[in-house]
Amino acid sequence: MGLIWTVVVTVVLGLVIGFLGKAVAPGSRDNIPLWLTVVCGVVGAFVGSYLYYAVFGVSGNNPGGDMYDTSRGMDWWRHVWQVGSAAVLVVVAATITGRHDRDA
Incomplete structure (x- = not known):
């Protein structure tokens, strides 16, 4: 049952982060299909987490943490990096x- 929930949570996370990435991407990026938005969100979540961990590492208040557990509680800055990565992927x-719109 663990694998099923991992897949469900990954798809939901990808959907949310993908839509947030679309929202912050410059210009109108609403023309890409839903499946591509989810893929951009899932990959953006992974890439954003990895980049955040590579740059900042684990905070001092969370010894033994890893890429997905960089601090105690909600790590808002890591999520900002995830959405930013998804926005770049949506543009790409x-x-x-x-x-994309060509009237600019």
Whole structure:
């Protein structure tokens, strides 16, 4: 049952972070399909977590932490990095698929 919940949580997290990434991406990026938004969100969550861990490491108040547990409680800055990574991926996906506004 653990694997099923991991997949469900990953997809939901990807959906939320993907939509937040779309919201903060410059210009109109609403033309990419939902599945690509979820993929950008999942990959953005992983890349953002990795980059945050690589730059800042684990805080002193959480000895023994890892990439997904960098501090005690809610780590808001890590989530900001995740959304930023997803926003970059949304822009890249819209550029690669050719689905972006060209009226600018």
